[in-house]
Amino acid sequence: MPETIYNLSGKRVYVAGHRGMVGSAIVRRLASEGCEILTANRSEVDLTRQSEVESWMEKNRPDAVFLAAAKVGGILANDTYPADFLYDNLILEANIIHAAHKVGVEKLLFLGSSCIYPKFADQPIVEEALLTGPLEPTNEWYAIAKIAGIKLCQAYRKQHGNDFISAMPTNLYGPGDNFDLKSSHVMPALIRKAHEAKVGHLAEITIWGTGTPRREFLHVDDCADACVHLMKVYSGDTHNNVGSGEDITILELTQLICEIVGFEGKIGHDLSKPDGTPRKLMSIKKLQALGWSPKIELAEGVAHAYQSFLSDENA
Helix, strand or coil: CCCCCCCCCCCEEEEECCCCHHHHHHHHHHCCCCCEEECCCCCCCCCCCHHHHHHHHHHHCCCEEEECCCCCCCHHHHHHCHHHHHHHHHHHHHHHHHHHHHHCCCEEEEECCHHHCCCCCCCCECHHHCCCCCCCHHHHHHHHHHHHHHHHHHHHHHHHCCCEEEEEECEEECCCCCCCCCCCCHHHHHHHHHHHHHHCCCCEEEEECCCCCEEEEEEHHHHHHHHHHHHHHCCCCCCEEECCCCEEEHHHHHHHHHHHHCCCCEEEEECCCCCCCCEECECCHHHHHCCCCCCCCHHHHHHHHHHHHHHHHHC
């Protein structure tokens, strides 16, 4: 096990984006680290306003920062609002990273996304694949903003010696996920579809395309655990992939979800809809070499996510 080079105990730790799925998971995970957790609502600080961010950071002086704040959405949202996804993400990450430098934050972890990688990268995708080919066109605006965040951390490290690092999570799911069919990702969308088919006594649910594309999924609590681990044991220029190291076809995922939800009907295919990239799996060898591996099995995690969906429905 690598030695701890940054101890969070007794530190003031700011989680930017604490109300989002990842940010709230990081807050849960930090509860056992003996640190003081700092958060700020939008009414307290607008992260797209440089003066507000700098004023808040100057006043609160965190020792460490988890930068989990981001404007996020699925393919439709990315394609419909490209300016919002590029501008909002660029500006908020630049504001926080620069303000962290100005007030002397000891350590910062920037959270990116697996969409930073080229559309046709070799599988499993290694960190070195970054900037080796064209991006997936439907979410390149978000990807470019996230790549800029990685490069900003590297630049502040190179020019100023700041201990700013980056983590790139794969497809995440779990408590706090977005289950809106118009804007959600594949996992929460399938959970909602299967649930509504069950309660509506439908004979069939329909998935896009053939169901053959393979995707990787990681429970958000595992992601949070990996981020805290990286904050404690890693200091380096290269970003780190955060994933499960395993993938599954969309059809297999749908079958698993139907089983957990209790929907016993058929699974149909809308072949007029695209399959997307055939496979997307990240290499997590670097993270495993740092002594971390995921703990939550997919079936256990999906059951947890479904319970979270039911709680939200009844809230």
